[in-house]
Structures are given as structure tokens and as C-alpha cells.
Amino acid sequence: MKLGAAGLRAGAPWLSQKGLLCACWTPEDGRAKPTDGVYGLAAAARRNGVSINAHSPVQSIQRGLHGWVVQAGEPIVALRVVVAAGLGAPALIRPFGLDLEIRPWLIHSALTTPVASGQEMPVTIDLDSGLIIERDQDAALVSILNAELGDRYSVNDMLEDFANSASVRAPVFGDALIRSTYSAYADLTGDGLPYVGQVEPDLWVVAGFDGHGTMQGPPIAQLTAQLIAGAPDPTIGIAAFDPHRTITTSKEWMSATRK
Numbered sequence: 077m078k079l080g081a082a083g084l085r086a087g088a089p090w091l092s093q094k095g096l097l098c099a100c101w102t103p104e105d106g107r108a109k110p111t112d113g114v115y116g117l118a119a120a121a122r123r124n125g126v127s128i129n130a131h132s133p134v135q136s137i138q139r140g141l142h143g144w145v146v147q148a149g150e151p152i153v154a155l156r157v158v159v160a161a162g163l164g165a166p167a168l169i170r171p172f173g174l175d176l177e178i179r180p181w182l183i184h185s186a187l188t189t190p191v192a193s194g195q196e197m198p199v200t201i202d203l204d205s206g207l208i209i210e211r212d213q214d215a216a217l218v219s220i221l222n223a224e225l226g227d228r229y230s231v232n233d234m235l236e237d238f239a240n241s242a243s244v245r246a247p248v249f250g251d252a253l254i255r256s257t258y259s260a261y262a263d264l265t266g267d268g269l270p271y272v273g274q275v276e277p278d279l280w281v282v283a284g285f286d287g288h289g290t291m292q293g294p295p296i297a298q299l300t301a302q303l304i305a306g307a308p309d310p311t312i313g314i315a316a317f318d319p320h321r322t323i324t325t326s327k328e329w330m331s332a333t334r335k
Contacts, residue, residue: 095244103198134146159279187254191248270282272317280303
């Protein structure tokens with residue numbers, strides 16, 4: 077839903093309209109915490125007969141006499157294999173002559189003290205600055221998304237950039253303190269699009285979601301399952317995600333839209 081600057085008051089009354097022309101608001105979006113989402117998916121998978129072997133890192137994938145042999149502690153023989161290993165995917169796929177351009181992107185986040193009590197706080201992203209804010213109980217989880225600086229971008233850099241951006245876009249955060257910080261890596265591709273497709277017969281890859289796995293993972297998993305079953309969705313093409321594609325320019329919005 078496209079809104080004029082004034083319309084933002086309905087969904088984010090704490091947000092400053094200064095310098096804004098318009099915004100995109102999707103009020104029906106869902107929200108899931110990483111741990112809750114993973115446990116929910118794992119529980120649903122087990123109910124459907126999936127066996128999950130935790131603490132069994134995959135060392136290699138090789139073609140065997142009766143299918144693929146996955147070395148993960150004890151060998152596992154499978155007719156089909158899907159590599160959904162994030163940052164670990166390139167090493168597993170490289171022996172098949174394919175170099176996936178997936179690099180680690182360190183994202184720093186901070187949890188504030190209580191702020192904007194009683195006000196709606198949907199996940200909010202300012203494309204110009206990379207500012208991102210979302211509600212966490214009575215506080216907020218905040219960050220600056222910058223895919224260009226890599227590990228040179230420290231927690232203190234992020235907090236300084238957040239303070240500068242928030243002073244313009246969300247002045248209410250001037251009254252909030254930082255309670256804690258944490259950092260985690262996302263798997264960033266060269267053009268901002270994931271790798272989804274067949275590497276060799278019965279060997280597939282699904283990796284490189286640039287931090288968007290919660291949104292993109294479930295529908296792409298369904299599309300991949302349909303492809304593997306030989307019944308692709310005729311209304312959706314995934315040629316742009318071809319793992320054999322040549323990357324020339326970045327489509328990553330967190331880099332491409334920054335001034």
C-alpha cells in the first residue's frame with residue numbers, strides 16, 4: 077500500500093515526516109522471532125516425518141553408486157540433495173565446478189530501553205540511511221543496514237549512524253538508551269538475489285538470502301519442491317535465481333539505494 081508522507085501517522089505516529097515523499101506500508105505482514113520461527117518449522121517438519129540430525133555438520137557431498145553420499149558424521153545416502161547451508165553452501169558446491177558468490181555480511185543490532193509507549197511500531201526501514209526499527213515488547217530493536225562496509229563497520233559505527241539518522245527520522249529515540257547489542261552474519265550474494273536451482277541432476281542449492289530468509293524462504297522452498305517433483309508453478313519463473321548465472325551488477329537494495 078502506497079502512502080503519502082502524512083499517511084504514515086496511522087501506522088507509525090513516532091516517525092518524522094521531514095523530507096519524506098511517500099512510503100510503502102503492508103499492514104498485513106506477519107512477524108516471527110528467529111528462534112520461534114526455526115522451532116516452529118522444525119516441529120512442523122517432524123510432524124510430517126522429517127528426521128533432523130542436529131550437531132552433524134556436512135563435510136562433503138559425493139556421487140555414489142546408489143545416489144548421493146552426504147558425509148555428516150556417518151554417511152547418508154540420498155536420491156536427491158538440497159544444499160541450504162547459507163554461508164557454508166559455496167564450499168559444498170565448489171567441488172562440482174560452480175563458485176557461488178556468497179560472502180558474510182555482519183549486521184549489528186541494538187535493543188533499546190522502553191520507547192514510544194503505547195504507539196504502533198511496525199518494522200520500519202528508511203531506504204536512504206538504512207535505518208531499521210522494529211518493536212520488541214515495550215522497547216525497540218534497531219540497526220543500520222549497510223552492505224558495503226563489511227567487517228570494518230563496527231557496533232559503535234552502527235550506533236553513531238543510528239543516532240544521526242534517528243535524530244531526523246525518529247526523534248523519539250533521543251530519549252531511549254541502549255540496553256544491549258548483538259551481531260550476526262547474513263549470507264550476501266553479489267547481486268542481492270538468492271541462488272535457487274539445480275547444480276547437477278538431483279543436486280539442488282537454495283542459499284544466499286541476504287537476510288531476507290524469513291520472507292523468501294518458505295515460498296522458495298515450495299517452488300523448489302515443485303521443481304524437484306517435476307511440477308513447476310507455471311505462473312512463477314525463477315530464472316533470475318539460476319545458480320549458474322553470471323553476476324555483473326548489484327540489485328541489493330541496501331546498497332543500490334544508498335546515496
